[in-house]
Amino acid sequence: SQTIHQWPATLVQPVGSPLSLECTVEGTSNPNLYWYRQAAGRGLQLLFYSVGIGQISSEVPQNLSASRPQDRQFILSSKKLLLSDSGFYLCAWGTGDSGQYFGPGTRLTVT
């Protein structure tokens, strides 16, 4: 069966500090991978998606970036965090004919 991992689960970072969130998927090959952000009381905002190694599409212009160094690894990064980057970050995987399956999420607070 497929499993998706995210870490860390919780993170508190000061404004201006860097960020690295990691997501890995087990039990599937060549999945589509997605990063979402969920702000309090709001829906899920798609940030990035990837259909293969090194292939990243950005949905929202911002100070975040994503990379996919391996088939089942997806990383979300920032060089300098803003207060507005606070939120619940979710990684998801999917294939062409299925839904998307979410990880447990990382709760980021920028202070």
Added chain:
Amino acid sequence: QKEVEQDPGPLSVPEGAIVSLNCTYSNSAFQYFMWYRQYSRKGPELLMYTYSSGNKEDGRFTAQVDKSSKYISLFIRDSQPSDSATYLCAQRGATNKLIFGTGTLLAVQP
């Protein structure tokens, strides 16, 4: 107009009630819909997905799509306190991207 709209609730029902959760969508080009359940501080869990019109049943859950009115619904029979969560609807659009509603918070009172 948002592409997928959902009443945020909260919706409070007694245990055992039938729950009806609804969304509307604006883009008729895409006919693949999903329902997710999200417990507090957890990632969303895929409950059901449906294609085009009609009903799909899975245990106590039934998903329904009405193309004519651009309406999608999730029914929960014999609701339980463990069903208390936020329910998100989504429409799968171009390049398999999902467009989510903002979610409906459901509370099932014992």
